[in-house]
Amino acid sequence: MALRSVSRKSLCLGLAVGQVRGLQSFSLPELPYDYGALEPVISKEIMQLHHLKHHQTYITNYNKALEQLDEALAKADSSSIVQLQSAIKFNGGGHINHSIFWKNLTPVREGGGEPPKASLGWAIDTQFGSLEVLIQRVNAEGAALQGSGWVWLALDKELKKLSIQTTANQDPLVTKGSALVPLFGIDVWEHAYYLQYKNVKADYLKNIWKVINWKYASEVYEKEIP
Amino acid sequence: MAFRPLLSRTLGLTQTLTHSHSHTLTQLRGLQTFSLPDLSYDYGALEPAISGEIMQLHHQKHHQAYITNYNKALEQLQDAVAKGDSSSVVKLQSAIKFNGGGHINHSIFWKNLTPVSEGGGEPPHGSLGWAIDTHFGSMEALVQKISAEGAALQGSGWVWLGLDKESKKLVVDTTANQDPLVTKGANLVPLLGIDVWEHAYYLQYKNVRPDYLKNIWKVINWKYASQVYEKECP
Numbered sequence: 001m002a003l004r005s006v007s008r009k010s011l012c013l014g015l016a017v018g019q020v021r022g023l024q025s026f027s028l029p030e031l032p033y034d035y036g037a038l039e040p041v042i043s044k045e046i047m048q049l050h051h052l053k054h055h056q057t058y059i060t061n062y063n064k065a066l067e068q069l070d071e072a073l074a075k076a077d078s079s080s081i082v083q084l085q086s087a088i089k090f091n092g093g094g095h096i097n098h099s100i101f102w103k104n105l106t107p108v109r110e111g112g113g114e115p116p117k118a119s120l121g122w123a124i125d126t127q128f129g130s131l132e133v134l135i136q137r138v139n140a141e142g143a144a145l146q147g148s149g150w151v152w153l154a155l156d157k158e159l160k161k162l163s164i165q166t167t168a169n170q171d172p173l174v175t176k177g178s179a180l181v182p183l184f185g186i187d188v189w190e191h192a193y194y195l196q197y198k199n200v201k202a203d204y205l206k207n208i209w210k211v212i213n214w215k216y217a218s219e220v221y222e223k224e225i226p
Numbered sequence: 227m228a229f230r231p232l233l234s235r236t237l238g239l240t241q242t243l244t245h246s247h248s249h250t251l252t253q254l255r256g257l258q259t260f261s262l263p264d265l266s267y268d269y270g271a272l273e274p275a276i277s278g279e280i281m282q283l284h285h286q287k288h289h290q291a292y293i294t295n296y297n298k299a300l301e302q303l304q305d306a307v308a309k310g311d312s313s314s315v316v317k318l319q320s321a322i323k324f325n326g327g328g329h330i331n332h333s334i335f336w337k338n339l340t341p342v343s344e345g346g347g348e349p350p351h352g353s354l355g356w357a358i359d360t361h362f363g364s365m366e367a368l369v370q371k372i373s374a375e376g377a378a379l380q381g382s383g384w385v386w387l388g389l390d391k392e393s394k395k396l397v398v399d400t401t402a403n404q405d406p407l408v409t410k411g412a413n414l415v416p417l418l419g420i421d422v423w424e425h426a427y428y429l430q431y432k433n434v435r436p437d438y439l440k441n442i443w444k445v446i447n448w449k450y451a452s453q454v455y456e457k458e459c460p
Contacts, residue, residue: 049432049433053432053433054433057433086380090380146320146324146403146404147381147382147383147402147403147404147423148381148382148424149381168381169380169381170380170381189381189424190382190423190424190425190428191424191428191433194424194425194428194429195428195429195432198283198287198429199283199287199288199291199425
């Protein structure tokens with residue numbers, strides 16, 4: 001998805017080795033629902049700020065860092081190339097994670113909260129005992145997370161096993177294991193809930209299940225385990 | 227203020243009598259419990275720089291929770307040490323670091339702030355003012371550097387003005403989550419810390435952390451920072 005180069009002729013004509021021309025700019029994906037559609041679970045105000053401000057800022061800073069990377073590559077400036085990785089990881093991770101998050105949520109009338117059936121439902125029951133146990137574990141991990149981060153339901157696509165993982169800050173799930181595929185993630189940064197739930201992160205975690213899009217999680221699961 | 231010990235002497239006596247008969251392991255008896263220090267100003271006294279709502283939640287909910295969990299972890303540590311259960315002793319370090327750090331950091335933070343009517347925002351004079359000009363060029367340069375570091379911090383954490391008490395040099399540094407400044411260098415003494423966790427500003431400033439950082443200087447208690455500095459560099 002990320003980097004599409006221009007034609008080889010243009011590259012040969014002008015540019016130094018290692019340059020990334022025709023660099024794609026990332027842009028804010030649209031939500032498939034209105035900002036107020038997840039109420040009362042997640043307020044419209046939070047959804048709006050979270051999407052238009054937080055996610056947009058990650059994208060803006062990600063694009064900027066990639067542009068700076070482009071220049072650093074052109075100059076073969078390894079010091080800058082390496083220095084930029086922190087901004088790329090943080091902002092690129094923020095873009096990846098939030099893009100997944102919007103798809104992990106859906107209004108109640110669109111099936112939000114409806115438990116997974118079929119193969120994912122069966123896998124959850126087999127590996128965790130029940131959906132209730134899974135939910136309780138995800139909530140516990142999310143509540144216990146120190147600082148900012150995410151809690152994930154992950155599928156190890158090689159072992160074909162589900163697991164619950166957390167990542168710090170905007171680290172994508174793949175940083176916990178290259179075979180891990182996110183079925184869903186829950187943002188536990190304070191900006192994800194504070195305006196509505198204040199310090200009571202546990203209430204946010206308790207309520208978010210009402211709008212979790214299990215249909216999407218099942219699609220991802222069935223793609224890896226057909 | 228913060229740390230009032232329990233009746234440790236009473237506890238110590240009782241335990242000595244019991245222990246001479248049975249246990250050989252070192253026990254942490256008379257364990258002190260920590261409690262929430264009072265603010266030296268009203269919740270609304272830092273307005274409009276920091277809202278009364280934020281100050282109340284920050285103090286009574288966030289700081290209190292760190293203290294509650296810190297006390298709990300120390301109690302569990304006590305039990306684990308008593309049983310010689312090293313696995314638990316080591317596992318508890320994360321909760322102790324996080325919650326103990328939260329208690330340390332916030333206890334400092336409340337002293338770093340003061341209402342305008344009490345001198346909030348008044349630049350430091352004396353030796354700290356001179357040290358700032360020497361190390362950073364000017365107060366403005368220091369403020370700009372701290373604000374930039376605070377804005378750039380990824381995730382949750384703190385931005386500090388610290389004093390290296392060995393080299394007598396001022397430093398600007400950041401710590402992640404609730405790590406105290408000392409985790410960045412054993413000789414570092416915090417003169418001033420600014421909480422950049424989202425809970426410190428979000429209700430008022432939303433996602434615009436730079437505005438919070440711009441405004442907080444109006445209520446920074448430089449008198450306290452100077453006192454700490456002069457204690458280390460008399």
